[in-house]
Amino acid sequence: MSEQSPHQPDPELAAHDEQPHWLVRPSTIRLLWVVFVAILAGTVAAQLFVKPHASFGIDGWMGFAAVFGFLSCAVMVVAAKLVGFVLKRGEDHYEH
Amino acid sequence: MIPPGLIMMLAAILIAFSRGHMRTLIVLAAPLLTLYAVLQVPDGVSLSAHYMNYPVELIEGSPVRRLFATVFSIMAFAGGLYAFKTARNAELAAAFAYAGGAIGVAFSGDLLTLFIFWEMMAIFSTLVILMGGTEKSRAAGFRYGVIHFLGGVILMVGIIGHYLGTGSLEIMAMKATDFSSWMILIGLLINAAAPPLSSWLADAYPESSATGMVFLSAYTTKTAVLTLILLFPGEKILVFVGLYMVFYGIMYALLENDARRILSYSIVNQVGFMVTGIGIGTEMAINGAAAHAFAHIIYKALLLMSAGVVLHRTGKSLCTDLGGLFRTMPITALCGIIGALAISGFPMTSGYTTKTMISEAAALEHLPVVWFLLAAASAGVFLHAGIKFPWFVFFQKDSGMRPKDAPWNMALAMGLLSAFCIGLGIWPEPLYAMLPYETSFHAYKASKLVFYLQLLLFSGLAFFLFLPLMRRTRTICLDTDxxxxxxxxxxxxxxxxxxxxxxxxxxxxxxxxxxxxxxxxxxxxxxxxxxxxxxxxxxxxxxxxxxxxxxxxxxxxxxx
Structure with missing residues (x-):
């Protein structure tokens, strides 16, 4: 559908900014990572004060959700990659 | 007693023949009138008639029916506000008739009435897809229609068999035990985008227009959720069906390049949570499924509105073509992020206060496998929709495009739904009060809050660390279609x-x-x-x- 759109961006508007937007400057991104890691650490440290509730034992361990969330995502990303090897096709697969 | 669905259908006819301010007025007023009528529907049967010797109950109220009809009306208003400046008459009319059909299903007191509204939804939703106006939308609408009419026939076979077997067309909880009840269940599940035909959803919806898809995302799958709540609460097979849908949605969304198709797969994923809840079947689980459906309709529409504005302004929806749009589209980006946080069930959003009820139900029923899979899936939602959608559309790289932000009416519609997403996250009690069963559910226990923050934020870490593995390519993924x-x-x-x-x-x-x-x-x-x-x-x-x-x-x- 992208070919038929009347709304192509105006080349005048797409002027190349001399100065990159503050949000995408390397210094900002470095700062964002520092803040992000601090928050991550904070959510684990919080369990020193807030005792985790356990429904099934293991989910009451400190930092369980952190490890479980991270590993689940790792497994899903890798699994999707493997599924992709089998099922991925070019975007015009059904067009001829 | 005016049937609420009828208001929408009359409005649809008027919209088809009106233009200008008159049309705008009808588009905005009809859903509000409908909402008023929905809230007036009392418990029990309040309108019945005879159709070919069969007694039919056109309006039957109950808390869960009103809950769904309420959000259907709110959605029609927000969708109308979003669409009225750009959508064609025929598309708006079809969308309103489609919404009327959904509200009709919500209040159907018997299986025959339900079937009639069910088929109306199939017809008008097919029309909404066809209004996409491209060769692809014509073909996809055709495929969509065939699948849904097939589902309708299967449902009809089940209903007839059920009537012959029991002599009743009454809507009441049943179990899939014989041929007829299986046929009914399969007919409902086809509309819920359950396997093996899940593919119809991501095949057809993204081919509709930027405005049409906002309507499509709300009604078909959620009326299926409501009818499953009414007819098959506690049917154990639904737990497996739901869990399959949850992970199917995540896998395909992770591999997808088209932003609106990513959001389509995540509809299947989210409906999977609800179907799992219905399968668990306890009061807490059914409450969770109903509340989650309410919240989901709103944040999914918000996400599609955000993606729709991008499509409207740039003509593009492939992640490989997009990126960096936050510079000139801050409102659209912000609303997209709010929708993305809500779908991920981030604390302070409607996803958190509703989806966690389903997990809590699994914990209370001592279903560890279900509980751990739902927790993994919650992490996966953040991965495939919560970060992936805003990241690839609004950040990622600078695509060089500097499109204008949303037109005022689209921005207003997104603002309204964003307010719902955050409002229900902070103050869910009014929603809890509308649920089918009384609840004392507490979403914000400190231990639970910390648990979900950890789960989601570390999923975010995984997203950025594994980003090289998720580089988008100009590809599609084969499915059962x-x-x-x-x-x-x-x-x-x-x-x-x-x-x-x-x-x-x-x-x-x-x-x-x-x-x-x-x-x-x-x-x-x-x-x-x-x-x-x-x-x-x-x-x-x-x-x-x-x-x-x-x-x-x-x-x-x-x-x-």
Missing amino acids: WFYRRAGKALALRLSRGLGALRAGVMAILSSLWGSMGSGFDGLVGQQKRLAASWSIGISALWVLAFVVAYAVIYYLRAM
Whole structure:
């Protein structure tokens, strides 16, 4: 559908900014990572004060959700990659 | 007593023939009137009639029915506000009739009424897809229609069998035990985008227009969720079906390049959470499924509005073409992020206060496998929709595009739904009060809050660390629709070619026989001979039926 759109961006508007937007400057991104890691650490440290509730034992361990969330995502990303090897096709697969 | 669905349908007719400010007025006022009428529907049957000797109950109220009809009306208002400046008359009219059908289903007191509104939804939603106006949307709308009419036939077979077996068309909780109840369940599950036909959703919805998809995301799958709550609460097989849908949605969304198709797969994923809850079947689980449906309709529409503005302004929806749009589209980006946080169930959003009820129900029922899979899936939602959608559309790289932000009406619609997402996250009590069962559920226990923050934020960490593995490519992923788009089509073409050759051959033989035998041909078809013998009507009807079905199947497969 992208070919038929009347709304192509105006080349005048797409002027190349001399100065990159503050949000995408390397210094900002470095700062964002520092803040992000601090928050991550904070959510684990919080369990020193807030005792985790356990429904099934293991989910009451400190930092369980952190490890479980991270590993689940790792497994899903890798699994999707493997599924992709089998099922991925070019975007015009059904067009001829 | 005015049936609320009827207001939407009358509005649809008026919209089809009006223009300008008049049309805008109808588009905005009808859903509000409908919402008012919905809230007036009392518990129990309040409107009945006779249809071909069958008593039909056109309006039956209950808390869960009102809950769904309420959010359907809110959605029609927000969708109308979003769409009225750009959508064609026919698209808006079809969308309003479609919403009216959904509200009709929500208040159907018997299976016959339900079926009639069910089919209306199928017809008008197909029209909404066709209004996409491209060759692709025509083909996708056709495939969508065929699947949904097939689902309707299966549902009808089940309803007839159920009536013959029990003598009742009453809507009441049942279990999938015999042929009829299985047919009903399968008919409902096809609309819920359950396997093996989940593919219809991501095949068809993204081919509709930027405005049409906002309506489509709200009604079909969620009326299926409501009818599953009414007819099959606690049906254990739904737990497995739901969990499959949850992970199917995540896998396909992770591999997808089209932003609106990513959001389509995540509809299947989210409906999977609800179906799992219905399968668990306890009061907490049913409450969770209903509340989650309410929240989901709103944040999914918000996400699609955000993606729709991008499509409207740039004409693009592929992640590989987009990126960096936050610079000139801050409102659209912010609203997209709010929707993305809500779908991920981030604390302070409606996803958190509703989805966690389903997990809590699994914990209370001591279903560890279900609970751990739902927790993993919650992490996966953040991965495939919560970060992936805003990241690839609004950040990622600088695509060089500097499109204008949303038109005012679209921005207003997104603002309204964003307010719902955050409002229900901070103050969920009004929603809890509307749930089918009384609840004392506490979403913000400190231990739970910390648990989900950890789970989600570390999923975010995984996203950025694994980003190189998720680089978008200009590809699609094969799904079960391959069987009717490719395999079936090839088979149908071969069959019709084969049949054509066969016919030509037979004609050639007959005409040569005719030539050589002359009047001898009379011996073959004359009185009492094989080809002229009279067959019983039953056998003839059977043959005719077989040929019609075979012809229809070949025709559909070829056309796909």
